[in-house]
Amino acid sequence: MAASNGAKKMIQQLLAHVVKEGGFDKNLSKLVILSAGEGKCVASLKVDKEHINRGGALHGGFTATLVDSVTTLAHMTLENGSPGVSVDLSVSYMKAAKTGDEILIRAETLKSGKLLAFLSADIVNKETGVIIAQGKHTKFVG
Amino acid sequence: MAASNGAKKMIQQLLAHVVKEGGFDKNLSKLVILSAGEGKCVASLKVDKEHINRGGALHGGFTATLVDSVTTLAHMTLENGSPGVSVDLSVSYMKAAKTGDEILIRAETLKSGKLLAFLSADIVNKETGVIIAQGKHTKFVG
Amino acid sequence: MAASNGAKKMIQQLLAHVVKEGGFDKNLSKLVILSAGEGKCVASLKVDKEHINRGGALHGGFTATLVDSVTTLAHMTLENGSPGVSVDLSVSYMKAAKTGDEILIRAETLKSGKLLAFLSADIVNKETGVIIAQGKHTKFVG
Amino acid sequence: MAASNGAKKMIQQLLAHVVKEGGFDKNLSKLVILSAGEGKCVASLKVDKEHINRGGALHGGFTATLVDSVTTLAHMTLENGSPGVSVDLSVSYMKAAKTGDEILIRAETLKSGKLLAFLSADIVNKETGVIIAQGKHTKFVG
Numbered sequence: 001m002a003a004s005n006g007a008k009k010m011i012q013q014l015l016a017h018v019v020k021e022g023g024f025d026k027n028l029s030k031l032v033i034l035s036a037g038e039g040k041c042v043a044s045l046k047v048d049k050e051h052i053n054r055g056g057a058l059h060g061g062f063t064a065t066l067v068d069s070v071t072t073l074a075h076m077t078l079e080n081g082s083p084g085v086s087v088d089l090s091v092s093y094m095k096a097a098k099t100g101d102e103i104l105i106r107a108e109t110l111k112s113g114k115l116l117a118f119l120s121a122d123i124v125n126k127e128t129g130v131i132i133a134q135g136k137h138t139k140f141v142g
Numbered sequence: 143m144a145a146s147n148g149a150k151k152m153i154q155q156l157l158a159h160v161v162k163e164g165g166f167d168k169n170l171s172k173l174v175i176l177s178a179g180e181g182k183c184v185a186s187l188k189v190d191k192e193h194i195n196r197g198g199a200l201h202g203g204f205t206a207t208l209v210d211s212v213t214t215l216a217h218m219t220l221e222n223g224s225p226g227v228s229v230d231l232s233v234s235y236m237k238a239a240k241t242g243d244e245i246l247i248r249a250e251t252l253k254s255g256k257l258l259a260f261l262s263a264d265i266v267n268k269e270t271g272v273i274i275a276q277g278k279h280t281k282f283v284g
Numbered sequence: 285m286a287a288s289n290g291a292k293k294m295i296q297q298l299l300a301h302v303v304k305e306g307g308f309d310k311n312l313s314k315l316v317i318l319s320a321g322e323g324k325c326v327a328s329l330k331v332d333k334e335h336i337n338r339g340g341a342l343h344g345g346f347t348a349t350l351v352d353s354v355t356t357l358a359h360m361t362l363e364n365g366s367p368g369v370s371v372d373l374s375v376s377y378m379k380a381a382k383t384g385d386e387i388l389i390r391a392e393t394l395k396s397g398k399l400l401a402f403l404s405a406d407i408v409n410k411e412t413g414v415i416i417a418q419g420k421h422t423k424f425v426g
Numbered sequence: 427m428a429a430s431n432g433a434k435k436m437i438q439q440l441l442a443h444v445v446k447e448g449g450f451d452k453n454l455s456k457l458v459i460l461s462a463g464e465g466k467c468v469a470s471l472k473v474d475k476e477h478i479n480r481g482g483a484l485h486g487g488f489t490a491t492l493v494d495s496v497t498t499l500a501h502m503t504l505e506n507g508s509p510g511v512s513v514d515l516s517v518s519y520m521k522a523a524k525t526g527d528e529i530l531i532r533a534e535t536l537k538s539g540k541l542l543a544f545l546s547a548d549i550v551n552k553e554t555g556v557i558i559a560q561g562k563h564t565k566f567v568g
Contacts, residue, residue, distance in 0.1 A: 023193070024201035024204045027169065049165060053167065054160050054167065060210045061166060061169075061204075061206055061210040061211060062166045065201075083197075086202040086233075088235070088514040088564050089206060089233045089235070090230065090233075090420065090514075090516060091228075092230050093228040093230070094394065094395045111378045118378050131395055134420065136418065138376055230372040230422050234514070234536075236536065253520045257426070273536055273537055276562065278372075278516065284399070306475060307476065308477055308478060310476070311487070337449055338443075338447065338449065343494075344494045345487070345492075345494040345495060346450045346491070348491065349485075349490065349491065352487040369483075370486040370519040372518050373516065373517045375490075377512040377513055
């Protein structure tokens, strides 16, 4: 519990830091960390205009960014859990999320090895639980 | 040739439009369309602060966004080539690109069917030709 | 329960049928269906010589075949759950399985739509629970 | 040229060897190496009963096996090009191949690094040139 609260604070500070730095991670400014620890991270986001595509739905590139970022945060909750660098990322898109929808991004570490980490995330509608996307993310962490 | 110039203008206008709309596509504001037509699209980008991660390299989420977006533009150059919706996207990350690097995103249509389109893109360093990433993108276009 | 037992028998018979037909599915002759129903299927396999690569470990192509096949069986447990045709398959390989190891293949349906089904599977060591691989499988089922 | 012929012979002998060993690679017994060298490998196969699914088309698991195997052979043509172990494999399925069809599997090395190799392959109908599948394969080669 204590460890997990510590991890949550650490992840929240890290997220705030990268958002403030003004790189591409500024796109995560509305991401809220709900829990973090033991290789997992759960975040929520209220879909807003800045996240959508021309069709009014969560942008596929932003969905991939959420998978990339929240899985990386999940890995960083581990002892010696470095951010690493991406090797492979894949996302399956199952349903649209619209402006105003609250979504949950639930990431976990499937395996954290000496050189490679294997992470996954699903994105669901917070209210209905319906799945929006699922992603896998392989990182080099050596 | 004429057709291809028409396609290039159409794609440039479309890109300008979605960037201006203020959704997630505003991240593409510095993307330059070099050529477009016959299911293909080549774009270039000078990597800037807004595209990078905490490590100073092209952000994996933005790389995925480039694959997503430029393959979609490639498909839209086809007659009846709708933007469709993403089904699956995967990206392999081979080398970092740094601030100031010029990169080329070269997208093509592998197959455009009645219901599904299969697209791919590679991203290379414009000066050296070294490959930075490769991606595949499957869209529902029915 | 009754429904699930019915589904299990149906899946077992289907598997026996395709193995007997002598196509590529004959490679699944040692696959054992443990449970099936409600879009899920769990199977086990004792890794034998016919499943391994030159390095003595579960062959990556066979691992992909297991993901492909057991997710398809999972989808067929659904009412109107057709086998469909593959659109995208991806597998992450986390750990080797060796001859004599018992592995579990646990597949589930993430979403079954009118046109597309999204399925996933993980493969674990039956004794230790350690994850060996994870896969995603998108099928056209319209 | 000489080097490439040497590479082709080496790859042919290697393939013959793994097929004979009786592991899962025996499924490749009808694969013919057409060329090999400089990180590339082109092979052909006449689709036969042993390669197909219940629907009479090239089995998705076998397609993945072809991508896995021919990309690995492509990498082994490089100096110090080890077979490595699979990290991620993804395949997009675009069109069925039927019994009697001749297919070409064309694999290449996108990047061969100290630790990771990135490979890709497409599979086309030999007569018509129509694309059947495309795959990516990331291997750990350290």
